Amino acid sequence: xxxxxxxxxxxxxxxxxxxxxxxxxxxxxxxxxxxxxxxxxxxxxxxxxxxxxxxxxxxxxxxxxxxxx
Numbered sequence: 069x070x071x072x073x074x075x076x077x078x079x080x081x082x083x084x085x086x087x088x089x090x091x092x093x094x095x096x097x098x099x100x101x102x103x104x105x106x107x108x109x110x111x112x113x114x115x116x117x118x119x120x121x122x123x124x125x126x127x128x129x130x131x132x133x134x135x136x137x
Contacts (some may be wrong), residue, residue, distance in 0.1 A: 073109045076133040090126045
């Protein structure tokens with residue numbers, strides 16, 4: 069499954085790296101692409117191994133706000 073999340077609070081490459089690292093660590097996530105300018109994170113994951121809520125929670129725990137689009 070592929071979902072795009074709007075992530076507020078990302079301001080620099082370090083933020084991009086943090087989001088990418090946190091999401092990549094989740095079992096079942098197969099691809100993460102962060103667009104800093106648009107403040108969007110494209111995530112591909114296996115629904116049988118993880119849920120969008122868990123992915124969103126990891127981003128929120130890293131200090132960002134998440135909106136599912």
